[in-house]
Amino acid sequence: MAEEMRVVLRNYGKIDPLNIDDYINAGGYKALEKARSMSQADVIAEVRKSNLRGRGGAGFNAGMKWNFAYGVQADQKYVICNADEGEPGTYKDRIIMENDPHAVFEGMAICGYAIGANKGYIYCRGEYPYVVDLLNQAIAQAKAKGVLGEFDIEVRMGAGAYVCGEETALIESIEGHRGEPRYKPPFPPVSGLWGKPTIVNNVETFANVAQIIEKGGDWYAGLGAASYPGTKVLTLTGDVVNRTVIEVPTNTTIREVIFGFGGGIRDGKKFKAVQIGGTSGGFIPESLLDTPIDFDSMTAIGAVLGSGAVFVMDETRDIVDVVERIAGFFEHESCGKCAPCREGTMRMYELMKKVKSGKGTVKDIELMKKLGGVMSVACLCGLGQAAPSPVLTTITHFRADYDAKLQ
Amino acid sequence: MADYQEIIASYRGTPGGIIEAYHAVQREYNYIPAEAVKEAAGVFGLSEAQAYGVATFYSYLSVEPRGRYIIRMCESAPCHIAGAEEVIQAFEHALGIKVGETTADGKFTLELTECVGQCQGTPVITINSQPYAGVSAEQVPAILAQCK
Ligand SMILES: Cc1cc2nc3c(=O)[nH]c(=O)nc-3n(C[C@H](O)[C@H](O)[C@H](O)COP(=O)(O)O)c2cc1C
Ligand code: FES
Numbered sequence: 001m002a003e004e005m006r007v008v009l010r011n012y013g014k015i016d017p018l019n020i021d022d023y024i025n026a027g028g029y030k031a032l033e034k035a036r037s038m039s040q041a042d043v044i045a046e047v048r049k050s051n052l053r054g055r056g057g058a059g060f061n062a063g064m065k066w067n068f069a070y071g072v073q074a075d076q077k078y079v080i081c082n083a084d085e086g087e088p089g090t091y092k093d094r095i096i097m098e099n100d101p102h103a104v105f106e107g108m109a110i111c112g113y114a115i116g117a118n119k120g121y122i123y124c125r126g127e128y129p130y131v132v133d134l135l136n137q138a139i140a141q142a143k144a145k146g147v148l149g150e151f152d153i154e155v156r157m158g159a160g161a162y163v164c165g166e167e168t169a170l171i172e173s174i175e176g177h178r179g180e181p182r183y184k185p186p187f188p189p190v191s192g193l194w195g196k197p198t199i200v201n202n203v204e205t206f207a208n209v210a211q212i213i214e215k216g217g218d219w220y221a222g223l224g225a226a227s228y229p230g231t232k233v234l235t236l237t238g239d240v241v242n243r244t245v246i247e248v249p250t251n252t253t254i255r256e257v258i259f260g261f262g263g264g265i266r267d268g269k270k271f272k273a274v275q276i277g278g279t280s281g282g283f284i285p286e287s288l289l290d291t292p293i294d295f296d297s298m299t300a301i302g303a304v305l306g307s308g309a310v311f312v313m314d315e316t317r318d319i320v321d322v323v324e325r326i327a328g329f330f331e332h333e334s335c336g337k338c339a340p341c342r343e344g345t346m347r348m349y350e351l352m353k354k355v356k357s358g359k360g361t362v363k364d365i366e367l368m369k370k371l372g373g374v375m376s377v378a379c380l381c382g383l384g385q386a387a388p389s390p391v392l393t394t395i396t397h398f399r400a401d402y403d404a405k406l407q
Numbered sequence: 408m409a410d411y412q413e414i415i416a417s418y419r420g421t422p423g424g425i426i427e428a429y430h431a432v433q434r435e436y437n438y439i440p441a442e443a444v445k446e447a448a449g450v451f452g453l454s455e456a457q458a459y460g461v462a463t464f465y466s467y468l469s470v471e472p473r474g475r476y477i478i479r480m481c482e483s484a485p486c487h488i489a490g491a492e493e494v495i496q497a498f499e500h501a502l503g504i505k506v507g508e509t510t511a512d513g514k515f516t517l518e519l520t521e522c523v524g525q526c527q528g529t530p531v532i533t534i535n536s537q538p539y540a541g542v543s544a545e546q547v548p549a550i551l552a553q554c555k
Contacts, residue, residue, distance in 0.1 A: 088483030088522035126430065126467040127523045129536050156423075157430050160467030162521065176423030176451060178464040194422070237485040237526045244527060279484060279522075309526075311485055325487045329521060335464075 004261070005223070007231045008207045009247045011100045017134065020141040023102040029147045031210035035110045036149075043114040044070055047209065049217030051229050056082055056165070056202030057277070057306045057382070059228065059295040062209075068189035069115040069197040077117035078198040079108050080174070081206055083124040083131075084158050084165035087278025088329065089309035092233040093203035095245050097124070097131050100207070101138040107206030109151040110213060111199055118150050121193070123170050125158040132157055162333040166381050167200040168192075169335070180337040181381040204233055204308075224250030225294035232293060232308050238274075239266045239314035248293070255289040258312055269314040273398060277306020279326050280386035282393035283319070302393060304386075319394050319401040324352040330387040341384025344375040348391060361407050365395060409435050411443040415450050425451045425461055429468050437477065437516075438469040466520070474509045474516035476554045481531045483522035489529035490543070495519070497544035501551055514554070 006012060015022035023029070035043045048063030069077060081104060085093040097104060108120045124132050135155045142148050161179045163169045168182035171193050192198025208230060212220045221229050233247045234257060241263030248257065258264070258274060265271050273283045276293070282303035284291075291297050298305045313322065331349040336342045351368050354360045372388030379385045395402060414431045418424035425447050432443045439462050448458035462470050480486075480495045495517075499505055502515050509516040525531045528540025532550075539550065 085524055086522070089485045089526050090522070091524040091526055094524050125524070126465070127520075127533070127536070157427065158467075159426055159430065159465030160520070161465050173426065174423050176425040176461065178460055235526060237529060238488060243529070275484070313488065317488060322484055322488060325482070325484050329483065333521070 004246055005231050005249045006247050007211050007223070008096060008103070008204055008233055009099065010211070011103065012095075013099070015100065017099055017101055018137055018141070020102060020138070020145055020147070023100070024145075024147070027214070028102050028210070029106055031213040032106050032109050032113075032147070035113055035213050040070060040114050040116065043110065043213065046217045047114070047212055050212045050220035051217075051227075052205065052208055052212060052220060053228050053295060054202055055204035055208075055232065055308070057087075057304070059305070062201060062205055065189055065201075066111060066114050066199055068187070069117075069199050072190055072197040074197050076119070076194075076196045077115055078193045078196055079112045079115070079117045079120040080167075080170065080193065080198055080200045081108055081120065081122040081203055082165065082167065082170060082200050083122050083128075083203050084170060085125055085128075085203070085307070086162040086165045087280070087307040087309055089237045089275075089311045090235055090278055090307040092235050092245060092308055094128055094131055096203050096207050096233065098134060101135055102142065103207045103210060104203055105139065105142055105148065105153055107201075107209035108153060109148050110209050111201065111206070112151045115197070115199055117197075117199070118152060120151060120153040121174055122153060122155045123158060123164070123174060124155055126160050129157070161335070162329075163335045163381070163383050166383060169381070170200065171198065178335075180335050181383075183380070224252075225292055225297065227296045228294040228305075232305065234293070234308040234310050236262050236310045236312065238312040239269065239317070240264070240310070240312040241266055250294040251292045253290050253292050254284065254310075257293065257310055258289070262310070262312065265312065265314050267314075269316060271312070272315045272317055273313045273319060273394075275311040275313075275390065276309065277304040278309045279329055280304075280383075280389055281306050281309070282389050283323075283397055284393075285397040302396075304389075319398040320352070320356050320405055323390050323394050324349075324356045326390045327352040330383070334383065334387075338380035338384065340375055340378040341380065341387070344371055344379065344384060345387055347371060348375075348388065352391065355402060355405055358405050359407065360402075360405060365402060365406070368392075369395060411436065411440065412446055415443065415446050419450050425453070425458065426465070429462055433468060437473045437475065438471060440472075441470070444470065472509070472513075474514050476514060476534055477516045477518060479518045479520040479523070479533045480506075481521065481523050481525075481529075481533075482519045485526050486522070486530040491530040493544045494530055494532065494542050494547065497547040501547050515551075
């Protein structure tokens with residue numbers, strides 16, 4: 001069986017997260033020092049060369065994003081760490097922050113140096129007050145040691161809105177507003193927090209950065225899948241034997257994840273489906289399990305890597321029941337700013353309830369396909385665009401579950 | 408109990424600090440009283456409608472009074488298939504209230520939530536944000552008995 005590869009979770013279980021000396025003794029903050037001895041452009045070039053792509057779902061090249069913010073003249077710039085982690089089935093950012101907070105700070109500070117920002121925010125979801133406390137203690141230690149230099153980090157708490165994981169909604173929330181996404185462009189690297197150039201990266205993205213600076217972009221680019229190198233931290237939930245968190249190279253297949261690391265299906269049952277990337281991810285049938293988990297391979301099968309949540313369902317699960325629950329999630333979490341999402345998520349939920357209750361018809365299925373198609377192009381942000389995916393992919397791959405309930 | 412005016416005033420200098428102020432008020436009061444919303448509007452230079460709009464946008468914040476123990480059941484898909492429904496029914500039964508309600512003695516409030524990020528142990532509840540993993544309907548009386 002393939003082995004775990006720990007880059008992001010390099011210090012997991014090895015250091016006391018609330019003892020900064022542990023982190024420093026493990027080589028921590030050396031990369032920041034090294035970065036500060038390089039030119040800003042060289043730091044960005046190194047990160048670009050690593051081909052590190054965002055771990056928060058969109059998979060954008062981190063170095064390229066940093067370069068946009070670096071290139072803009074401004075009196076103030078910001079670095080934001082997205083720790084909103086709202087995708088159901090996902091808890092990897094919590095694991096990273098709880099076990100190695102300084103790895104995240106170090107990545108943020110390197111980014112701050114590279115783009116010319118002296119202020120960072122960590123936007124941590126409100127459901128993690130215990131993580132907020134830990135982060136604040138760790139920040140206090142970093143300040144006392146002086147390791148962050150001029151770079152200041154402040155923690156802000158989210159308050160239970162899934163959409164606030166979307167970077168412009170997150171920015172609105174830090175500004176003290178309702179967390180509704182902005183129209184883009186301008187994108188945050190040009191105009192973000194309080195209108196200033198802002199880099200928003202995921203916790204896991206930042207946690208990779210120090211290693212890249214320390215060991216070099218070439219080293220990182222050689223790990224895992226070529227187009228989305230490195231590792232991915234995955235959280236396994238549902239009917240899998242090992243409900244746990246793992247970090248694996250990105251060329252690992254879904255089958256290896258579920259049947260190798262995950263130990264297969266619980267209670268000797270058979271596999272039916274897996275939804276990867278969180279609740280907006282596509283459902284994947286048995287026939288596609290040999291797909292590698294990297295961003296592009298997943299996209300190619302109509303699924304996503306997303307947050308790295310791996311939600312496994314056994315043969316006894318009713319797909320329609322699960323998807324109805326998911327449709328309810330989106331109806332609840334739609335922020336209401338744009339009509340296609342506000343109305344679309346509500347109608348989709350209604351239709352799913354109808355099908356689940358046994359009153360649906362073939363026409364309803366066609367309507368859901370049409371509605372889903374419209375939403376995926378017409379919605380303002382990724383929430384509404386991705387919301388139909390569980391419905392559409394299950395109609396494609398698990399049509400029998402729907403047909404069994406139609407009139 | 409700290410006064411909401413004092414709490415909110417301490418965030419005056421924090422840009423965009425209204426949400427932090429609401430969190431702090433809620434930590435003391437378990438909800439955000441109407442007067443606190445009004446106060447926050449003044450401190451952060453917003454209209455009352457705007458301040459109310461912020462308070463009601465976020466599901467973690469409540470403008471309705473709640474019990475001393477806020478029990479939230481995760482209903483996201485992984486917890487759903489792990490039997491969240493039965494657990495919530497057991498709480499409703501034991502407390503004699505429905506989801507969204509507070510017991511007459513002001514002790515318990517029952518709410519649904521989406522994933523709270525503790526999915527290694529589905530199904531999950533939180534009591535005043537403290538997670539309890541792998542909860543079953545049978546455990547409900549014992550869990551409630553712990554809340555003094
Ligand atoms: C509805 C929605 C929710 C999102 N939630 C998160 C989240 O919880 N965490 C996260 O890092 N990115 C989330 N994103 C993606 C962010 O908008 C953004 O792409 C990301 O933070 C960029 O960081 P990265 O490039 O390091 O991935 C979400 C996007 C959408 C549309
Ligand atoms: S799905 Fe219930 S805690 Fe994550």
